[in-house]
Amino acid sequence: MSIGNSPDDNSSDDNSPQDERSSVEDERPSVGRALQQARIAAGLTVDDVSNATRVRMAIVHAIEQDDFGPCGGDVYARGHIRTLARAVELDPASLLKAYDAEHGGRPEPTPAAPMFEAERIRPERRGPNWTAAMVAAIVAVIGFVGFTLFSGGDGDGRKTQVAEGSTATASKPAKTKPTPAKPDAPKTDPSDSAIAAAPQDKVTVQVSAPDGRSWISAKDHNGRLLFDGLLEQGASKTFQDNEKVDLVLGDAGAIQLYVNGKKIDDEFQSGQVERLTYTKGDPEVG
Secondary structure, three states: OOOOOOHHHHHHHHOOHHHHHHHHHHOOOOHHHHHHHHHHHOOOOHHHHHHHHOOOHHHHHHHHOOOOHHHOOHHHHHHHHHHHHHHOOOOHHHHHHHHHHHOOOOOOOOOOOOOOOOOOOOOOOOOOOHHHHHHHHHHHHHHHHHHHHHHHHHHHHHHHHHHHOOOOOOOOOOOOOOOOOOOOOOOOOOOHHHHHOOOOOOEEEEEEOOOOOEEEEEEOOOOOEEEEEEEOOOOEEEEEEOOEEEEEEOOHHHOEEEEOOEEOOOOOOOOOOEEEEEEOOOOOOO
């Protein structure tokens, strides 16, 4: 009598532990989702993690959404993942393995560079436009030569007319009435719009980014979030509340503030995180 496996035994072998492991792996959260869940389980905010790791809050937000573009490359993304995993007590090796699997393997080594240096966005400096300067100089020379030739021709004509005539009559110079100079138009200050939009019974904070971009967060006196995101270069936001406005600036050096219609002249440093509170009346840091 031969002993063999029945069809039922073969079907049971198909449901192997390997299939169960693959289904479990499919249910695992992504790298960003795993970091976010671990942070929330540890009772930490994005601000807490940013302060502990020196990774900017905008980058922490992006990584938790599985957006690794702001990291600046795979090498920097892997370094941020390793740092954030340790902050929320996760195993960095498993997260890096999942990241490599999703992004085509471990990247080639790159030259050493400061991995966690605060991002500073500087305005591009342009050199002088020599072409425009040369064109303006040529136009000026041509105009001067033409004016000289024109004036010389008029002078010769006047001399010929006086020599041929019987009597030369001296002409009196025409009296010209001096034109009163118009007073210069008053220059508008950039804060005029902020002053006009600042009611006396409220606190008004205008945040603009003329020289770069910065992550900002704003809350009212009840702690309600008014804005939380990246303020691009050249953009501005205005916040109002009956009592106070709380601000967090990710890169204070790139920000210009107008509070209750008055410009804030504090010298914030590039890459510096500032936490500010403003109330009604004169600007006062809380």
